[in-house]
Amino acid sequence: MADDSTITAEDPLTGDEIEVPADVEVGEIIDSPVSGAELEVVSTDPVELEEAPELEEDWGE
Amino acid sequence: MADDSTITAEDPLTGDEIEVPADVEVGEIIDSPVSGAELEVVSTDPVELEEAPELEEDWGE
Amino acid sequence: MAVEGGSKASEGSETLTASVVGGSGFTGGELLRLLDGHPNFEIAQATSRSAENKTIGSIHPNLRGRTLRFSDPADLESVDVLFAATPHGVAMERIDAFEDAADTVVDLSADFRLDTEEQYEEWYDGHSAPEYLEKSVYALPERNRKELPGAELIASGGCNATATMLGLGPLFDAGLLDGDEQVVVDVKVGSSEGGASGGAASSHPERSGIVRPYAPTGHRHEAEIEGEFGISVSFTVHAVDMIRGASATCHVFPDGPVSKKDLWSAYRDSYAEEPFMRIASGGGGVYRYPEPKAVAGTNYGDVGFELDPANKRIVVFSAIDNMMKGSAGQAVHAANIALGLEETAGLEFQGLHPVGAP
Amino acid sequence: MAVEGGSKASEGSETLTASVVGGSGFTGGELLRLLDGHPNFEIAQATSRSAENKTIGSIHPNLRGRTLRFSDPADLESVDVLFAATPHGVAMERIDAFEDAADTVVDLSADFRLDTEEQYEEWYDGHSAPEYLEKSVYALPERNRKELPGAELIASGGCNATATMLGLGPLFDAGLLDGDEQVVVDVKVGSSEGGASGGAASSHPERSGIVRPYAPTGHRHEAEIEGEFGISVSFTVHAVDMIRGASATCHVFPDGPVSKKDLWSAYRDSYAEEPFMRIASGGGGVYRYPEPKAVAGTNYGDVGFELDPANKRIVVFSAIDNMMKGSAGQAVHAANIALGLEETAGLEFQGLHPVGAP
Amino acid sequence: MAVEGGSKASEGSETLTASVVGGSGFTGGELLRLLDGHPNFEIAQATSRSAENKTIGSIHPNLRGRTLRFSDPADLESVDVLFAATPHGVAMERIDAFEDAADTVVDLSADFRLDTEEQYEEWYDGHSAPEYLEKSVYALPERNRKELPGAELIASGGCNATATMLGLGPLFDAGLLDGDEQVVVDVKVGSSEGGASGGAASSHPERSGIVRPYAPTGHRHEAEIEGEFGISVSFTVHAVDMIRGASATCHVFPDGPVSKKDLWSAYRDSYAEEPFMRIASGGGGVYRYPEPKAVAGTNYGDVGFELDPANKRIVVFSAIDNMMKGSAGQAVHAANIALGLEETAGLEFQGLHPVGAP
């Protein structure tokens, strides 16, 4: 599904090129199909991603 | 149930006095109500107990 | 670790001695647990051939720390009450010895549940001590309380039959059924019904996660139900993934019209004064109808009902713990009544919430 | 990790594009799994409002590594086939958009299963696009194969209705039932039937270990069964502790005498040529009758039966995986037929042994 | 149905009034069950905002038939003892009102477990009533019995911390550990730990059948353990498929050589007189080491150990019911001691065998 609606960016955790929707905005959280990690969009031109801060209390106990 | 059908002996693992049937024989395996461990009767007058060798393959995988 | 004596309250009242034949089994273990915590009983003996001389806690981890050890069933001590929790056929062979050993005998097997030798020939493989059948009293107090005081031989009911009879009883008592109706009973049971000596089908990998028809037709408990109500029920039992519990869904087609009010009256009339019967029938929340896990570990019987006007059907739901109301609890309940003790003595546990598949 | 492409065999044959509306739900996820492994489909779109822009593997861990992300159901791409796996009421609202987007629409909800607007008023809350009811074809191939080739709007059946119809169908086909008989259907289902958005009653502590009457009477699937056989069934559904699976036990009281041979003929006649139907009826071993875990993960429907002469009853057992034969598998099966593909394409998984509560 | 009064024995002894704030939750429900069956307590109030005015049995089916209804936590009655079973942060906000309402307050949350405001800043989000931290007494009687008589503010321990401290305590008491050793604690817990308000991850289809790392590192209970032993433990928690139960496996690497005899002495010295501690360490049969289902529903803590000479390792196993020894049972146990009641009052249940995933 790598068409013009997606662009590539680097997974900061793994270094892999991953596809993200072309219309992502700064601040958006995107998961990586490679690492599964949640990544925050920190810039859009080009798209740069950083590891998203963990949302502590939304899971389990 | 400490009547004349039981006598006491020492649990070699814990040092506790435990009740065992009066008619135990040398070689018999007796469990301890204190430690749960399996104990071998090594003499009967008085009753002396030792930790029974573990039966490896009778449990689980 | 100072667990000896468990929850026993020393209340000055009389103490009776009791023994459990088949104490290493599932219902035998449950009897030991109940007697251990019962204010009026002291356990004199628990038998097992395979675990002779082992402590009862080595088999039943909830009874860890007790000093009592299993002994040979051939050497029975004299006691006030003997509970037999052996496979079908054992008690009828040993009944003379049991009667010699105790004034009151409570048998959990099917050996003394039916009335006549003929019935044992039809449903089982005959009977070796038919002379006791006349004498024995069926235990289930909700249907038989008046017969129990002073009874010397008590036959505790079958678990699936108990669940069914508790569900259907009020309909017969209130005259809403008279015995010629179509009744389908679809039962779901846990794995402890099979006893401690399960085979390949009850190994964990094969028995987990199932809805398995295990008695499609012709289950022997039909005989008890027929004995009680004079009706032949269409009975099918499924094994499901729980350990304790029997749930009977009775699909009943009454001759005439029946209203929700009629049903409430019937069930209230039968059970308002019963200490162990509860009605759960609609309402809000998660637990609207009877279900096994709401009674697990307890002696409660929960019943509920719903009307299906489109099909002129009454659906009755009934849930018990087969280890308790379906066997050991029923046995102790009946013994309490037979011996003039407090009816609920030793049976007060309310059950747990939340709880999984107990 | 090089999982993209999964089990897809590239076989030179034609490739169709497909989209799944409601792709973050349970049946939607199952459709994605099946299409991902299907030799003739490529997934063009999976929609979710709540998980927009997330990868499909972030919700469905079995699809980890795929690059496809959920998109907004408001923006539908043009595809060959659109599968809708949305709650009841959504597809009837959006059917025009679905038809615009795809030549073939397969809906997994109840929105197009019944024949008339009146039925939707009786059993549901009416219908907002009744003009499509005439056009839509009920999916279940074992009862409706001839209608499917070329169908443009396919209504995949209800899971409990499917289990019931697969069990009862051969009795009607063979003339052993004609529609005026008493039929009790006692169903046991797993928690995936409730979909991904469960409430308090489906939390793990409350939902574990249960046998819970959840639709005592008046279940909507009765309408589908009545639509197929013209018979009103006494239908009761219990929730039990499994995730996948629906098991229907049908207690049937035929007018005249029926033999075991009659039953074998009936079921063999109906199902001998069916690629997904298996008869399990007695025999030895652990798995003698149909049970959900023997079909879990597969598109099989297992059926079996037993005679109860004492009560003039036939007991029919039927087991399916509600995620497969009861929804996504049935939908893909019907689409395969509608589009002239190999009937079993993408549906070959045989299931697991041993296996627990899948 | 005459269940009011439950298992309460009327014993002439004094009766204290008690209230449960957060009575609709899991540990609140367990407190209600225990108080309902406790010979010295009468329940004056149970609060819930979401279930106000409903009977307590509408949420907790084991308490069906009780007439008590939930009331607003804003209107607290005067009682002898108030138990708070609210989420972290509530008790510290309302502590003044709690202290006004009752002479003795037992809080089940983490709000008063640690000693200093700084610790709350490090491990939680600070503290709004730090002046109470000095005053509060940590509940766990096996480690803190001497501090409890007369205590006015009792902080019941964390379930995973409790399991760990019961396992490791004897090693510290006996001087086999001194605080600079490597200690890995690998915990397995049931779903009731998450409380009644579970989200998507605790729905039945997602939570069933799992071994799921849910707190890989940095679990807050580490703070309690460090507070007790002055040691930083490597702590990891897994969610597994049970409802009640916490099992801690401690992998300990002592500085010097340790024999099996040393271990037996250590554990016997610490626990021989403890009414709720049992040692299960090897032996025969099925239940050789501690496991949660052997203590489910009870206030027991089972501990056991094994030596691994090849790796100079001690493995300690510890199992509790998180609803009991890990919260409500520990709280009642501590209250019994604080108030000079029989230590085991209301906590005598021995548990069940067989039993599944309670």
Add this chain to the structure above:
Amino acid sequence: MAVEGGSKASEGSETLTASVVGGSGFTGGELLRLLDGHPNFEIAQATSRSAENKTIGSIHPNLRGRTLRFSDPADLESVDVLFAATPHGVAMERIDAFEDAADTVVDLSADFRLDTEEQYEEWYDGHSAPEYLEKSVYALPERNRKELPGAELIASGGCNATATMLGLGPLFDAGLLDGDEQVVVDVKVGSSEGGASGGAASSHPERSGIVRPYAPTGHRHEAEIEGEFGISVSFTVHAVDMIRGASATCHVFPDGPVSKKDLWSAYRDSYAEEPFMRIASGGGGVYRYPEPKAVAGTNYGDVGFELDPANKRIVVFSAIDNMMKGSAGQAVHAANIALGLEETAGLEFQGLHPVGAP
């Protein structure tokens, strides 16, 4: 019912004959399932002494409808590949016969996993055919791919050892561990690990709902791990309530500082090109780390990790299906490589979601 041939695609490519010795067991059944659906294999023989002459579907309900019957393991047919799935000790006794019957032998037991006779004396009860130890190749492709092409005797790894080695391997490969570190491995496994012939401890009532320490210390799989990495691990295995699945949590204390980036590099370097390895390490949603039910039924190995700076610890999580990656799947994977077939052939199943305790 026309299931013969299952999912077999006829692809013109070569077809090899295969036999399964021990075909009535759990891993034997899994091998039959995989071979049944494999494009390059035809099953020539499946042996069982206890089920001789029965169809393979009578034991494995997922293989209903196949005509193949079990035959006597004494009469081996000539085939291209023989898979042995017998208890430890059988293959070493029969290895000459196996080698006569087939060019390639894949043994799933421990009989040929270790390198030297001495190791078998230390960890097992010696070896009766030590001359084959030199020749045999350890199967696990992720660690041993280069040795496999053309191998004639392949020893498929132990399930718990496999889970552990997949978790720890990248740390060694990347030089983050060198063999003198403290490593604790805490394993949780399902009941299928015990094989089809379970005893009392694996009956459903006793085995359900457990977290049971079953190999506190000294598990034999330590030998395989030591053989691979030259490190002695502190190994403890717990039985939990699932059927398929092994989950290893490795608590690792590296000598020097390690960053999250170092870990990502290590795992990506080792597994980026591996068709069956997936990394799940944090992120959002319900499935953040490896867990057995996310790989159940598949040949995937999921690994993940987390840093615990406070304790200078790396926690590594690893999850496999013991029936697949832990035995039959690993065996077929290795055979595919040994024989030059497509590496993933027959192993494409992606697993299910939602799914319970498969």
